[in-house]
Amino acid sequence: MKSYEVSDQLMHYIIDHKLKEGDKLPNEYELADIFQVSRKAIRQAVSLLVDESILEIRRGKGTFLTDHSKFQDPTFRAAYHIAQLDRLIEAMELRCLIEPSCAACATRSPQPMRESIQEGFDLADQEHESDAYYRDFYFHQKIIECSPNSLIRSILPIVSYSISHVMKLEPEIVREQVRFDHQKINEAIQNQNEEEAEQMMLSHLKKIHSILISMRKDRSI
Amino acid sequence: MKSYEVSDQLMHYIIDHKLKEGDKLPNEYELADIFQVSRKAIRQAVSLLVDESILEIRRGKGTFLTDHSKFQDPTFRAAYHIAQLDRLIEAMELRCLIEPSCAACATRSPQPMRESIQEGFDLADQEHESDAYYRDFYFHQKIIECSPNSLIRSILPIVSYSISHVMKLEPEIVREQVRFDHQKINEAIQNQNEEEAEQMMLSHLKKIHSILISMRKDRSI
Structure with a gap:
């Protein structure tokens, strides 16, 4: 860290x-x-x-x-939040470059690994707000762990950081969006549809990125 | 490290x-x-x-x-080289995901930054084998530094590591390929052709990746 x-x-x-x-x-x-x-x-x-x-x-x-x-001091808090948003935006940009390839890789991974992704998805779909962060991270983690490349897997702390912080910001909007997107990503992986998995992951991360960009604009005004 | x-x-x-x-x-x-x-x-x-x-x-x-x-012991040296190739292949895979976006970013960067890329290219084009590694790294470094994203810039040590090791492996084949590719990448950046810069960087890195994969096959036999 x-x-x-x-x-x-x-x-x-x-x-x-x-x-x-x-x-x-x-x-x-x-x-x-x-x-x-x-x-x-x-x-x-x-x-x-x-x-x-x-x-x-x-x-x-x-x-x-x-x-x-x-x-x-509202100015300080605003500046502090903007700085935090900047870091989250950077994290999301890096994830946009790396995680879609992990989702593609997941479609080609052995059955037990795809099952653990399904399990991660099922868990996150249950409504227990207390450990929502952990369950969202678990789903992404299982997908990234499908990559045989240890350097690519080394982005896990960044993923964990961005998920935990995004969820603190606007839990409601984000939660709904996340649940819907995860479903699409999981389906594509389970159906071993490589292109779809890659595209869905990219669009999922880009949506969160846009939400952060618009939050940043609102707060800078 | x-x-x-x-x-x-x-x-x-x-x-x-x-x-x-x-x-x-x-x-x-x-x-x-x-x-x-x-x-x-x-x-x-x-x-x-x-x-x-x-x-x-x-x-x-x-x-x-x-x-x-x-x-x-040739077996030990072979195993050692294969392990090293595996790490290089991983590094090249990560670079394939991240560096093309840096090249795209470079086309949109201010004039002085594009000039420093040109300078990096001109330097690398001179024939002084002694510091060839450093000059190749310098060209990639200047491109990556165009990214406003500090997390993305944090791959620089991986880039440095992979360039220095690849050059030790097969300097001749790689040198020729690298010089030609760098020229194409530099042209695209100087012409502010975003798509071309991104594609050229990806194809450059993929070529080195393929060379490494075929070297790994030869040594595993």
């Missing part, structure tokens, strides 16, 4: 836990454990937020939230 | 420097400096070669080449 991604997560942690000015953050070891990254990554992320005067390191005492007002 | 990539480089270092059984390798600090990677990466790479009984760590004395016979 890149340091700006970890600092995003730190920002979310601060917002989610309603931390206030002067509050102390968990220590480096605890944060590394919470976000499942190295302590070095935590140090870099903290340093990014220190540069923005959001956090302050007090020697021997720990890391403290200095300027809570920023989180109340 | 992944540890197996570093261990590949270590193997090449051993071959290039004609090290013999019992010879001592440079220390961790020196190796990290030679390959421009962290000491941790060196330790992991050394440990991979220790597992294969190629290197031996003698406590307090350093790392030594134990089994030089392996490098003379």
Whole structure:
């Protein structure tokens, strides 16, 4: 994970836990454990937020939230959200280049692998909002894992990152679109229709990309 | 760089420097400096070669080449080359998905960026075999840097890795092909012909991919 991604997560942690000015953050070891990254990554992320005067390191005492007002400032929050949207848009662009070929590959994969995609789809089709993110990721993950190319499979963290963040943005619109698209992609894979699988995956990702682009426009105004 | 990539480089270092059984390798600090990677990466790479009984760590004395016979053994060298070809083939597959879109992007980039691509091409067209790798990489690098997407630009190390290794394999055939293809790609970019640039880049990378696939077949027999 890149340091700006970890600092995003730190920002979310601060917002989610309603931390206030002067509050102390968990220590480096605890944060590394919470976000499942190295302590070095935590140090870099903290340093990014220190540069923005959001956090302050007090020697021997720990890391403290200095300027809570920023989180109340609509301009800052808007800028923060736009920066986040930019990263999501980049992630979706990369996925548009790579994942359609994974879907094509999935149509040619052995029966057990196609079954696990079906299973991933069936799971996501059930209505349990609590783990919706995980189930959406599971479906994409199973498709990407069909690629015999380990470098291509290495985009999984980016896929996971973009799915989790997109779902936080506009869950309702996205959910409906996603369910419909996944059905089409799954059908094409199960019918071993290579061209259709590739096209459906591309159109699925491009739709989410467009939604993000229009959200970015709305927020920049 | 992944540890197996570093261990590949270590193997090449051993071959290039004609090290013999019992010879001592440079220390961790020196190796990290030679390959421009962290000491941790060196330790992991050394440990991979220790597992294969190629290197031996003698406590307090350093790392030594134990089994030089392996490098003379044609079966071992063949297996080693095939593994390396597999990694190159994977890298070329990923590049086929990503770089054509970078070439398309380059046709739409501002004049100074297109000029730096022209410059990269002109440089590569001169005949100085000593830095041929760097000049080939420079041309691709300038094209990829036209992408405004930082995630897409993050494939640069993979591009550098695959160019340096492909050039070690069959420099003559590849050189001729590469020079001709680069000319076509550069023309399309300078003429701002988006579709042509995208297609030419794809066909360029696919040709190298096919050369690698046929080399792999020859060596597997």
